[in-house]
Amino acid sequence: MKTKLMILSITLISLVVWNMQAKGQQDPYTSAMKSAIELMEQALEPGELAESANRFERIATAEKSKWMPYYYASYSLVSMSYDEGDGAQRDLILDRAQELLDQALELEPKESELHVLQAFLYPSRILVDPMGRGMTYIEKMFASLEKAKSLNPENPRSYFLEGVNKLNLPPSFGGGADVAKPILEEALVKFEAFTNEDPLWPSWGEKDTRTELEKLQ
Amino acid sequence: MRHLSTILLILLTASAGAQQHLAGNIMDRKGRPVSFANVYLEGSYDGCTSDTTGAFKLTTTLTGRQVLVASFIGFEKQMLEVDLDTLRWPVVIILEEAVSELNEVVITAGIFSASDEKKSATLSSYDIASTASAVGDIYGAYATMPGSQKVGEEGMLFVRGGESYETKTYMDGMVVQSPFFSSMPDVPTRGRFSPLLFSETLFSTGGYSAEYGHALSSIVDLTTNGLETEDKASVAVMSVGLNASWAKRWEKSSLAVTGLYANSTLTHKLFKQHVDWTKAPVLGDGMLMFRQQIGENGLLKSFGSFNSISMGMNYDNFEAGTMDNMKMDNLNFYTNTSYTDQLSEKWLIRTGVAYSRDSEKINYAGIPVTTVNTGASVKLTFTHLTTEKFKTRFGGDFNRGWYSQTITSDSTISMEMIDNLPSLFAETEWKISKKLALRTGIRAEYSSLLQEPALLPRISAAYKTGTYSQFSFAWGKYRQKPENEYLQFAPDLSPEKADHYILNFQYRKHRRTFRVEGYLKYYDELVKFASLYSLVAADYNNDGYGRAQGIDFFWRDSESLRGSDYWISYSFLNTSRDYQDYPESVIPSFASAHNLSVVYKRFFERLKILGGITYSFASGRPYNDPNSPVFMDGRTRAYNDISLNLTYLTTLFSKDCIIHLNITNLLGFDNVFGYSYAGTPDESGTYPSQAIVPTTGTMAVLMFMISL
Numbered sequence: 001m002k003t004k005l006m007i008l009s010i011t012l013i014s015l016v017v018w019n020m021q022a023k024g025q026q027d028p029y030t031s032a033m034k035s036a037i038e039l040m041e042q043a044l045e046p047g048e049l050a051e052s053a054n055r056f057e058r059i060a061t062a063e064k065s066k067w068m069p070y071y072y073a074s075y076s077l078v079s080m081s082y083d084e085g086d087g088a089q090r091d092l093i094l095d096r097a098q099e100l101l102d103q104a105l106e107l108e109p110k111e112s113e114l115h116v117l118q119a120f121l122y123p124s125r126i127l128v129d130p131m132g133r134g135m136t137y138i139e140k141m142f143a144s145l146e147k148a149k150s151l152n153p154e155n156p157r158s159y160f161l162e163g164v165n166k167l168n169l170p171p172s173f174g175g176g177a178d179v180a181k182p183i184l185e186e187a188l189v190k191f192e193a194f195t196n197e198d199p200l201w202p203s204w205g206e207k208d209t210r211t212e213l214e215k216l217q
Numbered sequence: 218m219r220h221l222s223t224i225l226l227i228l229l230t231a232s233a234g235a236q237q238h239l240a241g242n243i244m245d246r247k248g249r250p251v252s253f254a255n256v257y258l259e260g261s262y263d264g265c266t267s268d269t270t271g272a273f274k275l276t277t278t279l280t281g282r283q284v285l286v287a288s289f290i291g292f293e294k295q296m297l298e299v300d301l302d303t304l305r306w307p308v309v310i311i312l313e314e315a316v317s318e319l320n321e322v323v324i325t326a327g328i329f330s331a332s333d334e335k336k337s338a339t340l341s342s343y344d345i346a347s348t349a350s351a352v353g354d355i356y357g358a359y360a361t362m363p364g365s366q367k368v369g370e371e372g373m374l375f376v377r378g379g380e381s382y383e384t385k386t387y388m389d390g391m392v393v394q395s396p397f398f399s400s401m402p403d404v405p406t407r408g409r410f411s412p413l414l415f416s417e418t419l420f421s422t423g424g425y426s427a428e429y430g431h432a433l434s435s436i437v438d439l440t441t442n443g444l445e446t447e448d449k450a451s452v453a454v455m456s457v458g459l460n461a462s463w464a465k466r467w468e469k470s471s472l473a474v475t476g477l478y479a480n481s482t483l484t485h486k487l488f489k490q491h492v493d494w495t496k497a498p499v500l501g502d503g504m505l506m507f508r509q510q511i512g513e514n515g516l517l518k519s520f521g522s523f524n525s526i527s528m529g530m531n532y533d534n535f536e537a538g539t540m541d542n543m544k545m546d547n548l549n550f551y552t553n554t555s556y557t558d559q560l561s562e563k564w565l566i567r568t569g570v571a572y573s574r575d576s577e578k579i580n581y582a583g584i585p586v587t588t589v590n591t592g593a594s595v596k597l598t599f600t601h602l603t604t605e606k607f608k609t610r611f612g613g614d615f616n617r618g619w620y621s622q623t624i625t626s627d628s629t630i631s632m633e634m635i636d637n638l639p640s641l642f643a644e645t646e647w648k649i650s651k652k653l654a655l656r657t658g659i660r661a662e663y664s665s666l667l668q669e670p671a672l673l674p675r676i677s678a679a680y681k682t683g684t685y686s687q688f689s690f691a692w693g694k695y696r697q698k699p700e701n702e703y704l705q706f707a708p709d710l711s712p713e714k715a716d717h718y719i720l721n722f723q724y725r726k727h728r729r730t731f732r733v734e735g736y737l738k739y740y741d742e743l744v745k746f747a748s749l750y751s752l753v754a755a756d757y758n759n760d761g762y763g764r765a766q767g768i769d770f771f772w773r774d775s776e777s778l779r780g781s782d783y784w785i786s787y788s789f790l791n792t793s794r795d796y797q798d799y800p801e802s803v804i805p806s807f808a809s810a811h812n813l814s815v816v817y818k819r820f821f822e823r824l825k826i827l828g829g830i831t832y833s834f835a836s837g838r839p840y841n842d843p844n845s846p847v848f849m850d851g852r853t854r855a856y857n858d859i860s861l862n863l864t865y866l867t868t869l870f871s872k873d874c875i876i877h878l879n880i881t882n883l884l885g886f887d888n889v890f891g892y893s894y895a896g897t898p899d900e901s902g903t904y905p906s907q908a909i910v911p912t913t914g915t916m917a918v919l920m921f922m923i924s925l
Binding site: 028032047050051053054055057058059061062077086087088089092093095096129130131132133134135136139140142143146179 | 252253255257259260261262263264265266286288290291317333341342343344446447466727728775776780782818820827871
């Protein structure tokens, strides 16, 4: 009797445990992406970004039909490239980032976020050779932002990047604080309104928008 | 109870999964650790990143045979089959450095390219547009590259002891018949096309590929822009005229239109002219560019331009001792349509048609001369990407040229010629190893007029001697049909011939480039004549010959000085030729032994000004002094020029504006290009002389542009 009771309770316990696990455990894709996104967001040094880029690339090669792993892998590399001092090395990183972005664009050519990422990539190219590349890439960058806006006018990240880029451009190039501020304010409004069902959806930019706006106060 | 614990144990083990570890090291060829490499099992999420010592430790639940992948930026991806059930030893993976545009072996002999996309390029398209001495002219910018000689009264490219007609221009693969605006004697010309139209340009000073024909010394290959990136419109007011441009981008196509009106009247009033103008040059120019993307990789490009230029002067004919009234009107129409596509994974196609018509009316001292030059060409090229390391290109083109000239003086003389020029070429490019590349090509050419078929072999190779350095070599046979002005009187002439030998060394690290190139060029069958414009066919022959040898240096540094960029070109040329009406082989009048260009550009961030300055030097050029018994033994004084440009970027009424100032010959050097001598000696028995000088001393052009 005692044994039977024990077996029953054990079975019950294991059922409960199993059930808990099933609830808490997301599908492996979502959990792998979530942990990689977390690593990327908390990255403090280029090595951690390289690590997150690697993780996203691994997911991308296993899940060839999803654009997001390619997107995040590329995004990690672009973020990393801004810390790379050696121009030749930076170009290599950006070449890889562009390859990954192109793969994502092939899957989802009309995704606004991908064009925002393209616009985030170009300025890093410019910094390698500002005089030689400036003119061409500034034009390409603003064209990408326009494209991103036209595909989804509610995507706050296009406004954020436009604002930041205008802020960094000298007034003589059509930039400056006066031009940038209203754009960043618009970005903030869009960030506050922005929702997406997908928990993995890109969410970067809001904090930086606030920081930039605070600096402008 | 015992049973229970067994069950529990089984449960616990099952939930933890059967984890395995796989450890190892990643290093490069030289045994240096590769950190941050991505190591994973293919098709799974299981993987890790190598640490700073190159070590990795991978945890997986997979079992059995799997593919282990290691990849890192700048290296070739490595794949390794592993059996996870038996593998217990650390794995050592050696990564090979990937061949990228930066470290790839590339044939550079004779080539200077400007591109924003290709990293092997020496210049960017911005460099071409912003070189101070060039004043926005492509040829002017390439005149600051080593190998070209300064010939200030012409404005065209003279390359390595070659005449200006020995340089041919190609646009989107097809030869452009009249790439320069028409001009008058001793008035320098400019290229017809704005540098802003091209995403890529290439200047070859010799040893070029079998795809190019009908050029003895040099080619300039221009690739027009792809789809416009965005809608734009701008208007510019210049001290020399007006310019308006407009571009529209659709999803898969774009259209760009430009109109230009230029008039030199104001400039002539402000800057003293050494020419007695009766009509300042007036230019009207319209350009249209249409692009259509077809399918995934196809691109159709259509280009059309129309321009008219007219001017008049009293030409100081010192030789005859007369002031001759001269007028010129030129109309030029050019159109070029090309299509490129990827037919399959292995096959690429490029095809195009071009048509041009250039009609020129010159009235020289009451004698009207009308010249009409019409050309049509079709071209088809295929590329087969046999392997990553081996590719073959082949194709052919057909050019048809109509030429007519009518001279009316006492009687009317009319000449007409039609020439059909078919050609075929094939070329293979083989990357034998990571260090060695070889390009072999052959070209077959024929002209219905000259009736002399030719097979022209061309070979070039490159060998990498280090990560940043390489040697290149090029050899080839070239020929070109004589200029129409001779052929019209003597249609039995043969093509002029040249052989090129080039050896080049290049060191390039990041954004510093050093190049040195030595060359030898042998000319044969150059056209000779008894007197210029002789109407007698027997007065012309192909008995001319010549040679050129020299060494070119180039140094560019875009890295060391913050915000600055500069390059230095130096060329040494040793040449002589017997051609035209020369009595013997001498250094020709357009050749100077030493040519130097220093180009410096800087962005002044605080002032928001982009500034550029160029210094050009050329040693004295030969001229023939009839007072001396030796032919061509005169030497002009050295040529010097300092040019400056400033571009100020600003906004007006929230529109982007550019104010641009370009000053040539800032310090007002008195340059002399040569001397004219009177046809008859004066009372003392000497022939009086007069210097051939630039049309103007210091000159400035101011532009204000606003983006709408």
